Amino acid sequence: MKIYTRKGDDGSTGLYGGGRVAKDSAAPEAYGTVDEAQAALGVARAACERGGELDQILVGLERDLWVLMAELATDESNRHKLSAGASLVTTEMVAALEAQIDEISSRFDPPTEFVVPGEDAVAAWLDVARTVVRRAERRSLHAAFKGSQVVPYLNRLSDLVWTLARWREGHSLASRSVPSSVPTAQEP
Template identity: 35%
Template sequence: MATKKMISVTTKTGDKGTSGLANGKRVPKSSFIFEVLGTQDELNSWLGVCISKLSDDFADQREFLYEVQDTLFYIGAEIAQSPKAKLEETSLTKLERFSDKLQAGMEDGWTTKFLYPGGNQVAAWIDVARTVSRRFERTVVKHSQEELISPLILKYVNRLSDYLFVLRCYVNSREQYEERKFSYKEKVIKGTK
């Protein structure tokens, strides 16, 4: 019986502080592109946490989050200059459609006030993913000021955090969690009046 040779994840090609892009070019690990790709990876990991926490009551959203993860891999590959990767317009359309559908389902309870992050545990995890999504968007925008980034990617990453906000509201609504709404109040700081 032939034994299988284990494939090592260690390539040692980055031992001198460089890493390879999808097009084969090696660049310093300190290059901003790796901040972008690292944030994309972090966001994808947080989405994995959210997927693992969503109950079967949210199976359709859980399945859609798998698609979002897949799309993020394509975005990362396109940013890393893979000649094979290209984000499709249908990904953006589907993201917008899912967001609109969820929001329409909460029409009676929708608020225009700022909401405190959190709610039930799943919504709190989604809020964390939402904030990482916003950071990912900022890194993509900054990177686009130096490198050509598809306008479709910029639109998608902008809409993604919107969808995640709507999803956390939807989860809280379905779980009958009463949102804490922030409102501005005049506060007197001791010693100022």
Template identity: 35%
Template sequence: MRIYTKSGDKGTTSLVYGQRIAKNDIRVEAYGTCDEANSMIGLALSYLKNSSFDNKEEINTFFHKIQTALFHVGAELSTPEGKEVKWKIKDEDIKELEQTIDTWDAKLDPLKNFILPGGHPAGAALHCARTVVRRAERCAVAIENVNPLVLAYLNRLSDLLFVSARYINSSLGEQEMSLHQGL
């Protein structure tokens, strides 16, 4: 199988079931942004390869599930309205994000100020992934009749990425910098 098809050379791409649309369509922007977030999560995990800390395997396993779910979100966003969606986000997916947020956040010092994104490269990459997910959410909101669970999942995922960046930084002994610290 060849990687290139040349079918997109004139600025269009195919949705699930073959419908062609412009590459700048909001639907393409939304699922492309989910792919971008997925790649950023992969980058974050790659920074953890040579790190050692408690719950590393649990974190890797959990984020593998997140990356798979993001593919499902992308598949749902790339399925034309009125067509059967092969993979759907479910309430349980959102509940799992919430449970993980609560578990990891309980292990962190309470926030007293805004913090600046950064810390360990993995934590910084998760902060970047969070902002990309926020953009995906903004794009998805613009799609008519989008599944409300997709919107809820993206919203909760950005919260999880914020907490996970803090959790990773804390696990690796990286100190957070508050907004006015060092001025």
């Protein structure tokens, strides 16, 4: 079997479960961006300790993103062919992210303002992944089925990835820093 098929040379792509659409239509834009998010999580994973807790969390998230991509790559007329948790995002998957956010957040004091990314290489890669997840969320708004859990999942995923980055940093650099020699608004 060859890796190339030449079927996409006309600007179309095949959908999961059948059918073809233009490569720049809503579904390929959405699942393509989810694919980018998965790759960005993979870069963060490659930079962390293999077999450690963060590695295991990221592997699970990357596997979940295959489920999202399958759902987004399916024409609505074929939705009945999808399988919950394997090719269809479930409310349980969203709830699992919420539980992870709560559990990881309980381990540290989260920052109370915006932070400057880059205190740690892995955290910086997680911040890159978070921004791609946010873009995937925006792109999925026009591609997800009515009642789909794709957008809620991506919304929680970005929150989890932010939480993982802050946890990994241990101490975040605040976005606003006032040097001691610069008077603040309260000083004369």
